[in-house]
Amino acid sequence: MAEQIAWEENLETAKSRALKEDKPVFLDFYNPG
Amino acid sequence: MDKVTYPAAEVINFVNERIVPVRVPYDQKPLAEEFQVKWTPLFVILDGNGEEHHRSTGFLAPYELISMILLGMGKLYFDHEAFNRAIDCLDEVVDNYPESGAAPEAVYYRGVSGYKDSGKPEPLKDAFATLRDKYPENEWAKRAAPYKLL
Numbered sequence: 001m002a003e004q005i006a007w008e009e010n011l012e013t014a015k016s017r018a019l020k021e022d023k024p025v026f027l028d029f030y031n032p033g
Numbered sequence: 034m035d036k037v038t039y040p041a042a043e044v045i046n047f048v049n050e051r052i053v054p055v056r057v058p059y060d061q062k063p064l065a066e067e068f069q070v071k072w073t074p075l076f077v078i079l080d081g082n083g084e085e086h087h088r089s090t091g092f093l094a095p096y097e098l099i100s101m102i103l104l105g106m107g108k109l110y111f112d113h114e115a116f117n118r119a120i121d122c123l124d125e126v127v128d129n130y131p132e133s134g135a136a137p138e139a140v141y142y143r144g145v146s147g148y149k150d151s152g153k154p155e156p157l158k159d160a161f162a163t164l165r166d167k168y169p170e171n172e173w174a175k176r177a178a179p180y181k182l183l
Contacts, residue, residue, distance in 0.1 A: 005039055005048050007056045011064060011083070014055035019081035024106050026052040029059045029068065029075040030034070 034074055034092060041095040052078075052102060078105030086112055100130035104139050111142055116150035127163075137173040140164050144177065154183040 008014040011027065018025045038044055048054050057064055059073045068077060068085075076098075078087040087105030103126045110119035123146065126139035144160025157180040164174035165181075 003045070005045055005054055007054050009056065011055050011057065014053045015079070015081050015083055018053045018079075021053065023081075024052050024086075024109050025079040025081065025083075026048065026054045026102060026105075027068075027077040027079055028034075028054065028056045029065070029070045029073055029077070030056055031059050031073045 038093060038095050038098050044095045044098060047099050047102070052106070076101065078102065078109060080109055080113070084112075096130060097133055097135070100126050100133035100135040100139075103130070104135040104142075107139060107142055107146070111146050111149075114149070116146045119146040120150070131167070137164060137168040137171040140168070141173040141177055144180070154180075158183050 008017065011025070014025050014027070017023075059065060059070050059075070064070075068075070072090050074090070074092065076089045076093075077085055079085055086109040087101075089101050089105075093101055103122045107119045107122035107126070110116070110122060120143060123139045123143040126133065126135055127143060130136060140160050140163050144156045144158075147156025147159075148154065150156075157177070161174075161177040161180040164171065164177050168174050
Protein backbone atom coordinates (compact mmCIF):
# COMPACT_ATOMS: atom_id res chain seq x y z
CA MET A 1 0.00 0.00 0.00
CA ALA A 2 1.51 3.33 -1.10
CA GLU A 3 2.06 5.90 1.63
CA GLN A 4 1.70 8.91 -0.62
CA ILE A 5 0.30 10.01 -3.95
CA ALA A 6 2.60 9.19 -6.86
CA TRP A 7 2.55 12.61 -8.48
CA GLU A 8 3.88 13.20 -11.96
CA GLU A 9 5.60 16.55 -12.31
CA ASN A 10 5.17 16.95 -16.05
CA LEU A 11 1.82 17.10 -17.87
CA GLU A 12 3.15 15.54 -21.06
CA THR A 13 4.42 12.55 -19.09
CA ALA A 14 1.06 12.31 -17.32
CA LYS A 15 -0.84 12.40 -20.63
CA SER A 16 1.35 9.65 -22.08
CA ARG A 17 0.75 7.50 -19.02
CA ALA A 18 -2.97 8.23 -19.20
CA LEU A 19 -3.19 7.02 -22.79
CA LYS A 20 -1.12 3.94 -22.04
CA GLU A 21 -3.04 3.02 -18.89
CA ASP A 22 -6.47 4.16 -20.16
CA LYS A 23 -6.97 6.54 -17.23
CA PRO A 24 -7.90 10.21 -16.90
CA VAL A 25 -5.42 12.88 -15.79
CA PHE A 26 -5.90 14.74 -12.52
CA LEU A 27 -4.11 18.08 -12.80
CA ASP A 28 -3.57 20.07 -9.59
CA PHE A 29 -2.42 23.67 -9.90
CA TYR A 30 -1.09 24.48 -6.45
CA ASN A 31 0.57 27.32 -4.64
CA PRO A 32 3.93 26.09 -3.34
CA GLY A 33 3.84 29.00 -0.91
CA MET B 34 -4.70 19.89 0.72
CA ASP B 35 -1.25 18.78 1.87
CA LYS B 36 -2.23 18.73 5.54
CA VAL B 37 -5.64 17.08 5.36
CA THR B 38 -6.66 15.59 2.04
CA TYR B 39 -3.62 14.22 0.23
CA PRO B 40 -2.27 12.27 3.27
CA ALA B 41 -5.62 10.48 3.71
CA ALA B 42 -5.33 6.76 2.97
CA GLU B 43 -8.54 6.64 0.94
CA VAL B 44 -7.32 9.51 -1.25
CA ILE B 45 -3.87 7.97 -1.79
CA ASN B 46 -5.40 4.64 -2.79
CA PHE B 47 -8.04 6.16 -5.04
CA VAL B 48 -5.70 8.56 -6.84
CA ASN B 49 -2.91 6.04 -7.36
CA GLU B 50 -5.29 3.38 -8.66
CA ARG B 51 -7.81 5.29 -10.73
CA ILE B 52 -6.15 8.32 -12.32
CA VAL B 53 -2.79 9.78 -13.32
CA PRO B 54 -2.04 12.65 -10.92
CA VAL B 55 0.17 15.55 -11.94
CA ARG B 56 0.98 18.61 -9.85
CA VAL B 57 2.36 21.89 -11.15
CA PRO B 58 2.83 25.33 -9.56
CA TYR B 59 0.01 27.76 -10.29
CA ASP B 60 2.31 30.14 -12.19
CA GLN B 61 4.15 27.61 -14.33
CA LYS B 62 4.22 28.77 -17.94
CA PRO B 63 2.74 28.04 -20.38
CA LEU B 64 0.26 25.81 -18.50
CA ALA B 65 -1.00 28.55 -16.19
CA GLU B 66 -2.00 30.66 -19.17
CA GLU B 67 -3.39 27.75 -21.17
CA PHE B 68 -5.68 26.79 -18.30
CA GLN B 69 -6.35 30.40 -17.24
CA VAL B 70 -5.42 29.75 -13.62
CA LYS B 71 -6.88 32.53 -11.45
CA TRP B 72 -6.97 30.90 -8.01
CA THR B 73 -5.66 27.86 -6.21
CA PRO B 74 -6.07 25.08 -5.61
CA LEU B 75 -7.45 24.42 -9.08
CA PHE B 76 -8.20 20.83 -10.08
CA VAL B 77 -8.73 19.85 -13.71
CA ILE B 78 -9.76 16.48 -15.13
CA LEU B 79 -8.27 15.83 -18.56
CA ASP B 80 -8.17 12.96 -20.99
CA GLY B 81 -4.95 11.56 -22.36
CA ASN B 82 -5.09 13.99 -25.25
CA GLY B 83 -5.12 16.94 -22.86
CA GLU B 84 -8.77 17.86 -23.39
CA GLU B 85 -10.43 19.33 -20.29
CA HIS B 86 -13.69 17.77 -19.06
CA HIS B 87 -14.18 19.15 -15.55
CA ARG B 88 -12.62 21.64 -13.13
CA SER B 89 -13.04 22.65 -9.50
CA THR B 90 -11.55 25.50 -7.49
CA GLY B 91 -10.92 25.57 -3.73
CA PHE B 92 -10.08 23.18 -0.89
CA LEU B 93 -11.80 19.80 -0.89
CA ALA B 94 -11.84 17.32 2.00
CA PRO B 95 -11.19 13.66 1.11
CA TYR B 96 -14.87 12.75 0.64
CA GLU B 97 -15.38 15.78 -1.60
CA LEU B 98 -12.18 15.33 -3.60
CA ILE B 99 -12.88 11.70 -4.48
CA SER B 100 -16.47 12.45 -5.46
CA MET B 101 -15.40 15.46 -7.54
CA ILE B 102 -12.85 13.32 -9.41
CA LEU B 103 -15.43 10.60 -10.03
CA LEU B 104 -17.83 13.22 -11.39
CA GLY B 105 -15.08 14.50 -13.69
CA MET B 106 -14.33 10.97 -14.85
CA GLY B 107 -18.01 10.45 -15.55
CA LYS B 108 -18.15 13.64 -17.60
CA LEU B 109 -15.01 12.63 -19.50
CA TYR B 110 -16.53 9.28 -20.48
CA PHE B 111 -19.84 10.98 -21.28
CA ASP B 112 -18.04 13.38 -23.61
CA HIS B 113 -16.33 10.39 -25.22
CA GLU B 114 -19.76 8.71 -25.60
CA ALA B 115 -18.55 5.81 -23.46
CA PHE B 116 -21.84 5.85 -21.61
CA ASN B 117 -21.48 2.63 -19.64
CA ARG B 118 -18.15 3.79 -18.23
CA ALA B 119 -19.71 7.16 -17.44
CA ILE B 120 -22.61 5.49 -15.65
CA ASP B 121 -20.23 3.36 -13.56
CA CYS B 122 -18.37 6.45 -12.30
CA LEU B 123 -21.51 8.49 -11.73
CA ASP B 124 -23.16 5.61 -9.88
CA GLU B 125 -20.16 5.55 -7.54
CA VAL B 126 -20.82 9.20 -6.67
CA VAL B 127 -24.56 8.69 -6.24
CA ASP B 128 -24.23 5.48 -4.21
CA ASN B 129 -21.08 6.14 -2.16
CA TYR B 130 -20.92 9.94 -1.82
CA PRO B 131 -24.57 11.06 -1.69
CA GLU B 132 -23.84 13.98 0.63
CA SER B 133 -21.07 15.41 -1.54
CA GLY B 134 -21.27 18.60 -3.51
CA ALA B 135 -20.76 16.56 -6.68
CA ALA B 136 -23.73 14.27 -6.11
CA PRO B 137 -26.55 16.36 -7.66
CA GLU B 138 -24.61 16.95 -10.88
CA ALA B 139 -23.72 13.24 -10.93
CA VAL B 140 -27.41 12.35 -10.68
CA TYR B 141 -28.12 14.65 -13.62
CA TYR B 142 -25.36 13.23 -15.82
CA ARG B 143 -26.30 9.69 -14.73
CA GLY B 144 -29.75 10.32 -16.17
CA VAL B 145 -28.45 11.87 -19.38
CA SER B 146 -25.92 9.07 -19.87
CA GLY B 147 -28.63 6.47 -19.34
CA TYR B 148 -30.82 8.20 -21.90
CA LYS B 149 -28.00 8.49 -24.44
CA ASP B 150 -27.13 4.81 -23.91
CA SER B 151 -30.66 3.43 -24.12
CA GLY B 152 -32.61 5.98 -26.13
CA LYS B 153 -35.36 5.68 -23.52
CA PRO B 154 -36.64 8.52 -21.32
CA GLU B 155 -36.79 6.58 -18.05
CA PRO B 156 -33.26 7.51 -16.89
CA LEU B 157 -34.09 11.19 -17.33
CA LYS B 158 -37.31 10.80 -15.41
CA ASP B 159 -35.49 8.91 -12.66
CA ALA B 160 -32.86 11.65 -12.46
CA PHE B 161 -35.52 14.32 -12.08
CA ALA B 162 -37.30 12.33 -9.37
CA THR B 163 -34.07 11.75 -7.44
CA LEU B 164 -33.06 15.40 -7.67
CA ARG B 165 -36.55 16.56 -6.64
CA ASP B 166 -36.62 14.21 -3.65
CA LYS B 167 -33.00 14.42 -2.42
CA TYR B 168 -31.69 17.77 -3.62
CA PRO B 169 -34.77 19.94 -4.25
CA GLU B 170 -32.95 23.27 -3.76
CA ASN B 171 -29.97 22.38 -5.92
CA GLU B 172 -29.49 24.01 -9.30
CA TRP B 173 -29.35 20.58 -10.99
CA ALA B 174 -32.88 19.87 -9.80
CA LYS B 175 -33.97 22.99 -11.62
CA ARG B 176 -32.08 22.01 -14.77
CA ALA B 177 -33.77 18.60 -14.72
CA ALA B 178 -37.26 20.07 -14.25
CA PRO B 179 -38.28 19.65 -17.93
CA TYR B 180 -37.81 15.88 -17.60
CA LYS B 181 -40.93 15.65 -15.42
CA LEU B 182 -42.89 16.28 -18.61
CA LEU B 183 -41.54 13.19 -20.37
